[in-house]
Amino acid sequence: MTEPTAPVARRWTAFLSLASLGLFTAFYGPIQVLLGLQAQELAPDHKEIALGVVSGLGAACSVIANPLFGAISDRTTWRAGRRLPWTAIGALGGVVSLGILAGAPNIVIMALGWCAAQFTLNAMQAALFAAVPDQVPHRQRGMVGGWLGVGQTLGIVVGSGLAAAVGGVAAGYLVCAAFLVVTTVPYLLLRKDTVLEPVDRPRLRVRDFWINPVRFPDFGWAWFTRFLLNLGNSVAIVYLLYFLQDEVGYDDPDSGVFILTAIYAATLLSTVVIGGVWSDRVGRRRVFVCWAGNVMAAASLVLAFWPTWPGAITAAAVLGLGFGVYLSVDFALMTEVLPAATDRGKDLGVINIANSLPQVFAPVLAAPIVTYLGGYPVLYVLSALVGVAGSVLVYRIRSVT
Numbered sequence: 332m333t334e335p336t337a338p339v340a341r342r343w344t345a346f347l348s349l350a351s352l353g354l355f356t357a358f359y360g361p362i363q364v365l366l367g368l369q370a371q372e373l374a375p376d377h378k379e380i381a382l383g384v385v386s387g388l389g390a391a392c393s394v395i396a397n398p399l400f401g402a403i404s405d406r407t408t409w410r411a412g413r414r415l416p417w418t419a420i421g422a423l424g425g426v427v428s429l430g431i432l433a434g435a436p437n438i439v440i441m442a443l444g445w446c447a448a449q450f451t452l453n454a455m456q457a458a459l460f461a462a463v464p465d466q467v468p469h470r471q472r473g474m475v476g477g478w479l480g481v482g483q484t485l486g487i488v489v490g491s492g493l494a495a496a497v498g499g500v501a502a503g504y505l506v507c508a509a510f511l512v513v514t515t516v517p518y519l520l521l522r523k524d525t526v527l528e529p530v531d532r533p534r535l536r537v538r539d540f541w542i543n544p545v546r547f548p549d550f551g552w553a554w555f556t557r558f559l560l561n562l563g564n565s566v567a568i569v570y571l572l573y574f575l576q577d578e579v580g581y582d583d584p585d586s587g588v589f590i591l592t593a594i595y596a597a598t599l600l601s602t603v604v605i606g607g608v609w610s611d612r613v614g615r616r617r618v619f620v621c622w623a624g625n626v627m628a629a630a631s632l633v634l635a636f637w638p639t640w641p642g643a644i645t646a647a648a649v650l651g652l653g654f655g656v657y658l659s660v661d662f663a664l665m666t667e668v669l670p671a672a673t674d675r676g677k678d679l680g681v682i683n684i685a686n687s688l689p690q691v692f693a694p695v696l697a698a699p700i701v702t703y704l705g706g707y708p709v710l711y712v713l714s715a716l717v718g719v720a721g722s723v724l725v726y727r728i729r730s731v732t
Contacts, residue, residue, distance in 0.1 A: 355486025412524025
């Protein structure tokens with residue numbers, strides 16, 4: 332496989348972003364609102380533990396699914412292409428899984444449904460994101476990463492908005508599922524994909540999922556810095572609903588999450604594409620990622636020392652400014668440290684573990700801190716410290732300026 336050189340069309344970028352919107356609506360409607368409400372309904376006396384267990388199990392499934400389906404799509408030789416079939420299969424599986432969640436009568440079925448959703452939606456994400464290094468030349472990746480970030484951000488807003496507006500947990504899941512279908516179909520109908528000949532298909536071995544950080548140090552540092560920055564962010568948002576309810580004392584925490592998400596999205600959208608394009612033009616990535624991470628850490632400190640509704644609004648706005656630049660530029664940086672063109676899907680899947688694994692650790696870290704070790708101020712200081720560490724260590728990556 333060779334690196335692409337022809338610029339991608341605007342329509343392809345737009346429909347990729349639209350599919351990303353549907354994907355992240357299906358992810359974040361549950362994560363931001365629905366799982367918390369469902370845990371509160373099914374286990375009102377142990378809602379924090381129930382939510383932590385369900386979220387952690389689902390994230391553990393995503394750790395497996397993303398690199399696995401990335402590797403499978405790398406080796407798919409269907410005439411329809413390598414990535415598009417798994418995009419469709421993952422979306423269909425996500426719809427079925429959200430339907431299971433809608434009818435879950437207890438925490439066990441809720442956990443099974445969320446694990447299935449994470450498994451299938453991560454299959455879709457692995458195929459969708461691997462299309463970028465397949466199709467997009469280096470000089471456009473910041474821009475395309477920015478538009479992917481637009482889809483992701485609006486997905487968070489739409490997911491939270493649908494979950495809060497439709498009334499009822501079951502209806503929220505079903506509307507998110509329907510939205511996923513509507514937004515994915517246009518991208519699939521473009522039928523733009525690479526086809527792998529059977530003779531060129533590499534073998535898939537378990538050891539291939541280990542990418543030696545000594546042999547590929549830049550990949551290792553890129554993975555580790557993404558892990559730290561996402562861990563800081565995950566620790567900050569895992570109990571946002573309960574933070575508004577129990578610490579801030581906001582009267583309608585469901586709507587509060589949506590309001591904060593909308594503010595965060597508005598400021599993020601003001602920087603996500605601009606940051607990616609600016610990074611493309613100056614040919615630099617690390618300085619953008621570093622400063623974006625520090626801005627995100629500052630947002631956590633606002634929550635730690637100003638736990639009020641105005642403080643939450645300020646933090647949401649600051650977080651959006653930093654995360655917008657981070658989303659577009661860090662994605663471009665990751666595509667430039669991949670070890671081999673033949674394994675783009677698998678290697679991006681391994682990188683995406685750095686997105687998923689923090690969701691496993693965040694509830695484990697957050698639950699005892701909130702309950703026994705100082706509460707929300709300590710939680711958000713920890714979030715900031717982890718984020719600053721990730722920001723500084725990005726300069727250990729040498730092959731990208």
